[in-house]
């Protein structure tokens with residue numbers, strides 16, 4: 001089957017902040033499995049309240065950190081040999097073996113917004129240039145979680161269409177539009193849709209890529225707009241709201257500067273000794 005025009009080569013995992021769990025479902029002091037961004041991850045919260053998302057595979061010998069791994073206010077502890085990693089990912093305890101800086105646990109930038117845990121999907125080790133979405137209201141706790149087939153862009157477009165959005169305006173990492181009922185719809189980055197209703201209530205819907213074929217849709221608030229996801233408008237949304245789609249492609253790649261490649265071999269002229 002020929003992919004719809006303009007959709008053939010979209011990266012499945014845009015760069016930005018995405019909701020990964022409700023805070024009240026995340027274990028304290030432990031790690032639980034999490035599937036997002038095409039990877040097996042682990043999520044937990046430290047006793048002090050900080051949430052943390054990590055790769056689930058221990059960089060020592062590959063144990064599953066989501067199966068018995070512990071998390072405290074300072075460290076993540078592997079269940080197999082007890083190696084410990086800081087919340088920044090560096091190995092801080094390796095039993096009888098010497099510490100090596102080369103062994104690092106990938107830790108994903110993680111923040112809590114309202115009652116929702118968000119992780120930043122970027123290049124390995126990348127620090128996000130901006131924080132998580134700044135919402136007028138978080139809409140309360142996540143009260144509905146669904147899995148939908150399709151690309152995150154198409155699912156977000158489906159949500160916009162369900163809100164009666166015909167067009168909008170880009171403003172940096174936000175895209176603003178009016179709904180058909182006089183509401184205001186704001187898309188924050190690639191994964192958060194805020195729907196402010198005329199009566200003062202707010203829905204927040206989070207769209208998170210899971211495995212390249214499907215997304216998870218989490219909603220908080222009155223959640224009227226989530227009908228778009230459950231009613232399956234994903235394929236029908238392809239080709240609609242072209243201006244929004246152009247804006248959304250800004251998240252296909254990181255806006256952060258790439259680190260300079262490490263040179264090998266001959267030194268630069270300026271590095272060479274004089275004479």
Ligand code: FES
Nearest residue numbers: 058061078081083
């Ligand atoms: S496999 Fe994790 S410490 Fe050995």
